[in-house]
Amino acid sequence: MTQTRKATPALLEAIEKRCGAGVVTTDPSDLAELGRDWTRVFAPAPSAIALPRTTADVSAIVSMCNDANVAVVPSGGRTGLAGGAVAKDGELVLSLTRMSAIGEIDVVGRTVRVEAGAVTQAVHERCAEHDLTWPVDFASKGSSHVGGNIATNAGGIRVIRYGLTRNWVLGLEVVLANGDVLEMGRALEKNNTGIDLKQLFIGSEGILGVITAATLKLTRLPREHDVMLFSLPDLGAVVRLFRAAQEAPFALGAFEFFTDKCLARVQRHRKLASPLNENGQCFVVLEAERGEANEAWLADVFGRGLVLDGTMAQHTSQAASLWALRESISESLSATGLPHKNDIALPIAKLEGFCRDLESILAERYPGWEVCLFGHIGDGNLHVNIMKPDDMDKAAFLGRTHDVDRHMFELVQSYGGSISAEHGIGLLKKDYLGYSRSPAEIAAMKAVKAALDPKNTLNPGKIFDA
Numbered sequence: 331m332t333q334t335r336k337a338t339p340a341l342l343e344a345i346e347k348r349c350g351a352g353v354v355t356t357d358p359s360d361l362a363e364l365g366r367d368w369t370r371v372f373a374p375a376p377s378a379i380a381l382p383r384t385t386a387d388v389s390a391i392v393s394m395c396n397d398a399n400v401a402v403v404p405s406g407g408r409t410g411l412a413g414g415a416v417a418k419d420g421e422l423v424l425s426l427t428r429m430s431a432i433g434e435i436d437v438v439g440r441t442v443r444v445e446a447g448a449v450t451q452a453v454h455e456r457c458a459e460h461d462l463t464w465p466v467d468f469a470s471k472g473s474s475h476v477g478g479n480i481a482t483n484a485g486g487i488r489v490i491r492y493g494l495t496r497n498w499v500l501g502l503e504v505v506l507a508n509g510d511v512l513e514m515g516r517a518l519e520k521n522n523t524g525i526d527l528k529q530l531f532i533g534s535e536g537i538l539g540v541i542t543a544a545t546l547k548l549t550r551l552p553r554e555h556d557v558m559l560f561s562l563p564d565l566g567a568v569v570r571l572f573r574a575a576q577e578a579p580f581a582l583g584a585f586e587f588f589t590d591k592c593l594a595r596v597q598r599h600r601k602l603a604s605p606l607n608e609n610g611q612c613f614v615v616l617e618a619e620r621g622e623a624n625e626a627w628l629a630d631v632f633g634r635g636l637v638l639d640g641t642m643a644q645h646t647s648q649a650a651s652l653w654a655l656r657e658s659i660s661e662s663l664s665a666t667g668l669p670h671k672n673d674i675a676l677p678i679a680k681l682e683g684f685c686r687d688l689e690s691i692l693a694e695r696y697p698g699w700e701v702c703l704f705g706h707i708g709d710g711n712l713h714v715n716i717m718k719p720d721d722m723d724k725a726a727f728l729g730r731t732h733d734v735d736r737h738m739f740e741l742v743q744s745y746g747g748s749i750s751a752e753h754g755i756g757l758l759k760k761d762y763l764g765y766s767r768s769p770a771e772i773a774a775m776k777a778v779k780a781a782l783d784p785k786n787t788l789n790p791g792k793i794f795d796a
């Protein structure tokens with residue numbers, strides 16, 4: 331069943347009566363702002379925004395919408411890049427912004443309970459006071475919400491060391507479409523009591539339930555890191571450097587990659603330049619846990635001719651400026667043009683062959699289009715950004731990106747990769763789900779959706795059409 335009804339004034343009045351004045355807004359600027367995420371492909375068109383203060387509010391609002399056949403889009407920090415939090419068809423947006431409490435930190439059990447609207451960076455700052463951290467980290471942490479991080483099983487720059495968000499969630503509180511509240515798993519590392527239901531909701535992009543709170547697993551803050559920047563002639567050299575880093579005497583904290591084309595855009599937008607003397611086609615930012623052997627490893631990398639040039643930050647502000655080159659890429663691409671973004675994963679050993687094939691497909695079919703590659707290369711995660719040619723109309727460009735994606739995803743499939751490494755499927759990738767998941771898998775996902783949300787109230791049209 332498809333939910334098509336918009337929130338009526340009568341429904342909104344009933345919600346306010348139940349949850350208190352000021353819990354809903356239909357102000358046009360709120361609708362435009364809260365109806366979308368960082369995906370700039372879809373026009374926002376929600377019918378109302380609800381801003382609950384408690385889990386009881388969320389339960390009441392969701393069940394009232396479910397009864398009235400009004401679709402609900404759960405919404406966090408809206409930094410997603412797959413359209414998972416976009417409301418384009420008159421849905422009611424359920425924003426968790428007001429539910430941002432961070433509880434007491436259990437320094438012995440190394441856990442903290444937070445509400446879904448807690449900002450990722452705020453959680454980091456609170457944990458750091460106790461020498462602890464929640465190791466889910468990416469450039470948008472200043473805006474993203476913990477609830478959204480969990481709903482999308484977010485990745486980022488620390489996955490190489492700590493794994494995905496899924497590994498750092500001990501308990502979840504979720505509101506189902508009928509208003510039932512599930513309290514799943516508490517602050518327990520071990521809890522083998524049947525099906526681990528919370529895992530269903532992690533990475534489900536809001537289609538199965540609304541995450542309202544979570545108990546997070548923490549770890550000690552990593553020790554001091556050495557930050558290095560390298561320039562390399564090509565992707566093959568990047569993979570060889572990664573091999574050397576895996577065999578190095580230090581724990582690898584990050585291994586990030588970008589091309590000279592990304593750097594040129596960063597230079598244009600942020601006026602940041604490479605501090606190296608010899609710059610190649612590829613760059614790597616590497617973080618290594620500080621140790622006495624790091625200098626010797628670096629000398630060995632130079633001695634073996636693995637890199638064109640490289641530098642190791644001598645103090646914190648230098649380290650920050652090396653990181654800024656990598657972390658400014660996303661905003662610089664958007665500020666200097668219109669990127670068509672893709673987020674794919676490949677077995678790392680096959681990256682070089684894949685990129686060579688991708689380049690020749692693009693050069694043949696779309697001559698002159700600029701491709702900016704960057705990503706968490708240590709995880710085999712590549713962000714492929716195809717830039718709109720300056721002289722091409724936006725609509726014409728977007729019209730052709732479907733075609734580009736099909737060619738790219740066929741290639742991803744043939745190399746045994748995934749069409750979404752960390753951004754999710756949302757609206758943007760749902761037409762292509764079949765490139766990464768089998769018909770039987772998709773049928774099983776739909777069966778779970780139908781069981782938990784039979785009226786298709788929650789985030790309809792995301793991941794697949796129910």
Ligand code: ZN
Pocket residue numbers: 485486705706713752
């Ligand atoms: Zn990323």
